[in-house]
Amino acid sequence: MIQAVVDGVLTGGVYALMAAGLTLIFGVMDIINVAQGIFVVLGAYLSYVLSVHLGIDLFVGLLITMPAMFVVGVVVQWVFISRLGERERTAMSILATYAIAIMIEGILGLVFSDNYVELNAWYVTRSYHVFGFYLPYIYVFGFVLAAVLLGAIYLMLYKTRFGASVRASLQDRSAARLVGVNVDRVATITFGIGVAVTAAGGMVYGATNSFNPNTGYDLISRLLTIVILGGLGSIGGALGAAVCMLVLEDVVAVVWSPVWAPFVFFAALVVVLSVRPTGLFGRSSARAQ
Amino acid sequence: MTDYEAATPADPHADASRPLLEVSGVIAGYGGGDVLQGVTFSVPQGSITCIVGPNGAGKSTVLAALSGLLRPRAGSIVFGGRSLVGLSARQILGTGLVLVPQNHSLFREMTVRENVEMGAFTVRDSAVVRARLEAIEEQFPIVRERAKEKAGSLSGGQQRLVEFARSLMLDPTLVVLDEPSMGLDPKTLRQVFATVKAMNSAGRTILLVEQNARAALKLSTHGIVLESGVVRLTGTGREVLEHPEIEELYLGGAVSDRLGLRRDGLMRR
Ligand SMILES: Nc1ncnc2c1ncn2[C@@H]1O[C@H](COP(=O)(O)OP(=O)(O)OP(=O)(O)O)[C@@H](O)[C@H]1O
Numbered sequence: 001m002i003q004a005v006v007d008g009v010l011t012g013g014v015y016a017l018m019a020a021g022l023t024l025i026f027g028v029m030d031i032i033n034v035a036q037g038i039f040v041v042l043g044a045y046l047s048y049v050l051s052v053h054l055g056i057d058l059f060v061g062l063l064i065t066m067p068a069m070f071v072v073g074v075v076v077q078w079v080f081i082s083r084l085g086e087r088e089r090t091a092m093s094i095l096a097t098y099a100i101a102i103m104i105e106g107i108l109g110l111v112f113s114d115n116y117v118e119l120n121a122w123y124v125t126r127s128y129h130v131f132g133f134y135l136p137y138i139y140v141f142g143f144v145l146a147a148v149l150l151g152a153i154y155l156m157l158y159k160t161r162f163g164a165s166v167r168a169s170l171q172d173r174s175a176a177r178l179v180g181v182n183v184d185r186v187a188t189i190t191f192g193i194g195v196a197v198t199a200a201g202g203m204v205y206g207a208t209n210s211f212n213p214n215t216g217y218d219l220i221s222r223l224l225t226i227v228i229l230g231g232l233g234s235i236g237g238a239l240g241a242a243v244c245m246l247v248l249e250d251v252v253a254v255v256w257s258p259v260w261a262p263f264v265f266f267a268a269l270v271v272v273l274s275v276r277p278t279g280l281f282g283r284s285s286a287r288a289q
Numbered sequence: 290m291t292d293y294e295a296a297t298p299a300d301p302h303a304d305a306s307r308p309l310l311e312v313s314g315v316i317a318g319y320g321g322g323d324v325l326q327g328v329t330f331s332v333p334q335g336s337i338t339c340i341v342g343p344n345g346a347g348k349s350t351v352l353a354a355l356s357g358l359l360r361p362r363a364g365s366i367v368f369g370g371r372s373l374v375g376l377s378a379r380q381i382l383g384t385g386l387v388l389v390p391q392n393h394s395l396f397r398e399m400t401v402r403e404n405v406e407m408g409a410f411t412v413r414d415s416a417v418v419r420a421r422l423e424a425i426e427e428q429f430p431i432v433r434e435r436a437k438e439k440a441g442s443l444s445g446g447q448q449r450l451v452e453f454a455r456s457l458m459l460d461p462t463l464v465v466l467d468e469p470s471m472g473l474d475p476k477t478l479r480q481v482f483a484t485v486k487a488m489n490s491a492g493r494t495i496l497l498v499e500q501n502a503r504a505a506l507k508l509s510t511h512g513i514v515l516e517s518g519v520v521r522l523t524g525t526g527r528e529v530l531e532h533p534e535i536e537e538l539y540l541g542g543a544v545s546d547r548l549g550l551r552r553d554g555l556m557r558r
């Protein structure tokens with residue numbers, strides 16, 4: 001039981017990172033990036049290629065995969081997203097990013113086939129034994145990685161000039177434009193950052209789960225649940241929701257049955273949204289329009 | 290990415306005989322039809338120029354075109370001898386023209402001070418920003434008093450003043466205000482109008498849009514009546530204020546009960 005809570009918190013950290021990327025993109029651009037799940041899988045495959053074919057350590061490989069995913073994000077935003085009009089933007093973005101997800105899934109299927117693979121390293125198979133718990137190193141390392149990257153995002157948002165322009169765009173796009181923020185550039189870089197974190201998320205996910213090109217669907221439904229529960233556009237909310245949900249899921253799996261765990265995830269979404277439509281942590285008017 | 294420092298600010302003394310801002314034949318819209326159907330007017334240096342007109346006339350659209358939020362389909366906008374058409378909002382800011390929009394535009398989750406500092410976002414030199422902030426705090430005590438509060442927690446009138454404060458951070462030549470008095474009680478309204486007057490006395494040219502037409506025109510040196518996307522009348526503030534038809538239509542003249550009917554008649558021409 002306590003083991004389940006600890007596991008939930010550790011994996012929750014990684015989901016929080018992936019969800020933070022998603023919610024940041026929504027906040028700044030009103031874009032719901034349904035492709036975030038497949039980006040995670042793509043990130044995992046990049047790590048797979050680097051470690052299996054080039055023998056690069058999974059964590060060291062992030063120095064390559066994160067910038068690579070940043071570029072993927074920037075290109076996707078530039079080619080597909082920036083062409084969407086202002087009208088019905090959110091709805092159109094779901095269609096556009098869904099199309100992107102299908103394309104990437106198809107390409108991954110061609111290159112890697114549908115066979116499940118997983119990432120391997122010494123820290124994937126070994127575990128800490130503390131207070132009678134059984135903690136795989138990768139869970140701990142993954143959590144630390146997520147915490148560091150989330151901390152970096154926080155510092156970027158609150159301590160830099162660029163961060164100020166992101167927050168301004170998030171709160172009022174046209175006012176941001178009027179004080180001289182280049183909102184289009186902010187949007188592109190934000191999209192890049194939001195996608196870059198999937199490289200880290202994908203690596204940890206791939207080291208703790210086996211995956212194939214279809215894994216993106218399961219991931220995106222979880223990530224969307226987390227982001228909605230946390231209140232769309234709220235990073236703090238996404239962190240809280242990610243940890244709550246993963247703990248809940250793990251506890252249910254132990255106490256009840258693993259079969260029920262994913263169900264609980266979505267049941268919680270329905271219950272919370274019918275009570276608080278703005279999400280667990282959402283504020284009713286966080287965004288001025 | 291033109292920086293504020295790098296941009297060439299409009300030189301108000303370039304040619305004293307020319308107006309600071311000349312708008313001519315501007316046609317613009319939002320993708321559907323054209324909202325502005327050839328708008329022509331000018332704003333003299335040092336004036337308070339007021340645009341009045343019914344809801345939906347296109348007043349805010351004119352200001353959007355001036356500030357670079359909306360690109361005109363045709364026509365010219367010359368500010369201090371420099372064409373603004375095709376420039377980005379950021380570049381236009383650098384020429385010395387700033388817009389305070391109709392809807393509240395503070396960053397609600399940022400503090401009052403952060404908001405005012407955002408007014409100088411394009412200035413990279415933090416010493417310059419600090420000096421400007423201090424000068425602004427002298428003018429707008431609320432900026433210092435409520436410095437650490439979230440902008441979203443201020444009342445509508447207080448937010449307006451902070452918006453004014455933010456708009457002055459780049460020391461603009463022309464301040465464009467879209468319905469600054471909207472939703473304010475009479476006392477706050479007088480305070481806001483007094484601030485407008487003070488900004489003008491400090492040497493800034495003001496272009497404002499107002500529904501409170503009578504009070505605004507009294508304050509203004511020049512008036513413009515915009516209707517259905519065209520300028521119907523221009524003149525001094527007094528001329529517009531005393532124009533019989535205008536008085537009847539917008540200023541609540543004797544026949545205010547027939548106002549709706551008469552306005553319809555006018556729009557159909
Ligand atoms: N963002 C927009 N997208 C599409 N149409 C718009 C937009 N903004 C304004 N319009 C349309 O343009 C026309 C003029 O609007 P505008 O806001 O310029 O009027 P206004 O004179 O400022 O009115 P008000 O006094 O109510 O502020 C209206 O018919 C409006 O529906």
Ligand SMILES: [Mg+2]
Nearest residue numbers: 348349350391
């Ligand atoms: Mg308006």
